[in-house]
Amino acid sequence: MTPAARVQAAIDLLDAIIAAARDGGPAADTLIATYFKTRRYAGSKDRRAVREHVYAAIRRTADCPETGRVALIGLAREQPDIAALFDGSSHGPAPIMPEEAGAAPGIVPSWIAPLIAQPVEQEALLGRAPVDLRINRLKTTPEAVAPDFPDATPIPGLPDALRLPEGWPVERSEAWIAGRVEVQDAGSQLISMACDAQAGLTVIDLCAGAGGKTLALAADMAGKGRLIAADSIRSRLARLAPRAERAGASGIETLLLDQGHEGRALDAFAGQADIVLVDAPCSGTGTWRRNPEARWRLTPARLDRLVSEQARILDFAAPLLAPGGLLVYAVCALTDREGRDQVEAFLTRHPGFTVEAVPVTMGRVHGGGCLLTPVHDGTDGFFFARLRHG
Incomplete structure (x- = not known):
């Protein structure tokens, strides 16, 4: 040519x-x-x-x-x-x-620019994203993996994370093939850590998708307890099984939900969960570094639908918590409608829940939750919050 x-x-x-x-x-x-x-x-x-x-x-x-x-x-x-x-x-x-x-x-579509939580950092949304790894403690330790990635640097506040330069071919490495590491943005790892999953608990990953955070929760639980990965999209959920096998994460239950009628499958878990993670469908504004064309797909009407869907998911997630249980809400988005405002509206509808401080060293307090941005934290953009039942 x-x-x-x-x-x-x-x-x-x-x-x-x-x-x-x-x-x-x-x-x-x-x-x-x-x-x-x-x-x-x-x-x-x-x-x-x-x-x-x-x-x-x-x-x-x-x-x-x-x-x-x-x-x-x-x-x-x-x-x-x-x-x-x-x-x-x-x-x-x-x-x-x-x-x-x-x-x-x-950088940011004109209609959504006023809605971004941190407008001064908009330019960073289109920078090149690094490759972050999560070390899988079901199979190895950070010390054992480090020699496999001499170009990697540790990420402060995340003991199981390593960062590689953009474009590093991780999936060709022996460590990835053997399931000793997973590619996972540091922000996603932080959200999994904020769930505080431990052995013996009942944990539901309610919007599990292909299971990236599910696998991180499984490692934290050391294969002990009950871990349920639920989603309404069969093709995405089907990708979890081979990933779990490679990671050595056995015993994960998968639950296919009927969108709009999720209660049919979830009623059996009412009042039983110690932790529910809602990594909700969102605008993806925090991931524009990796997917810049997503700016062209987002419209005001689509954002309205996403905000409504997030509220609906939170409402059917709340009854799953046992007394004292923890609901972790997360979106890879930087609009306050999907983050700060969504949490405030949930607390109004569910007065039995209270906001709990996020015990992490990254991010900034924002509207009862934690805001992560590319400039401040070197991660994709995320908002997440911990909501305690009772």
């Missing part, structure tokens, strides 16, 4: 990504992989260059642009070497006309 053809390919891919963002279609990585499967003539350098163009355009454009060409022209206005490739060649994009406006640069 010529350099100009690479730019045109990036425009074509951005058109597909924009359409998918509006219609709830596949993620950018999936679309890029599919695109190149049918274009065998593209070599590795071509694929890398096109991908870099695509993500550079996405990262600099907060509001979803009308077309891929608009997105790339915005990038070209800042990078003359790319602008020169709009040359009208047979496989390249047409020249940029004086009247063509490129997408305005930005």
Whole structure:
């Protein structure tokens, strides 16, 4: 591919990504992989260059642009070497006309910017994220794993965590293959630690997904007690079993919930849980470093639906707690509607619960919970709170 053809390919891919963002279609990585499967003539350098163009355009454009060409022209206005490739060649994009406006640069979509809890840190939301590891104490110790990752550094406040440079190929390492480590952002590890799961307890991970936090809870419980991983999406929950086998985490129960009728499966646990973790569906604003196109998928209407769903999940989670039990609420989001305000509304609806201080050294106190941000903590953005029953 010529350099100009690479730019045109990036425009074509951005058109597909924009359409998918509006219609709830596949993620950018999936679309890029599919695109190149049918274009065998593209070599590795071509694929890398096109991908870099695509993500550079996405990262600099907060509001979803009308077309891929608009997105790339915005990038070209800042990078003359790319602008020169709009040359009208047979496989390249047409020249940029004086009247063509490129997408305005930005970090956070204009409509949601006032809702972000820490607006002064918005720029960090699109920085490159490191690779964080959680050492699996069911199989090893931090001291035993350290020689496998000489480039890693410890993360203060997290004794089982190591941090590697962005892009480090962890899944090729013997330690990962053997289940001695898991890839898990430090913020997620901190939330698992805040649950204070211990051997012999009954713990429910109510929005378990593929089980990243479930496995961390299993390690804290040392395989003793009752650990239930519940979710309403079968395909995500199905990924837990092979991960648990690799991690040596036996005895985890899985529970598929019928969305909208979760009580049918959960009634049997009413008043029995010592700990319930609600890692709720959210806007994902805290994960934009890893998934910048998610900014284009989020809309005011979708945020409204997510806030309502979070409240609904908290309401059916509350009755599961035994007296003195702990409800940990978490979102990988930085909007106060999903964090601080959600907790305040829950406490109004459930006066039998009280906010409990988060016993961690990272993050900042924020509205009865803890706020983690990329700048302050080096993690993805999270809000979480501990709510004690009785």
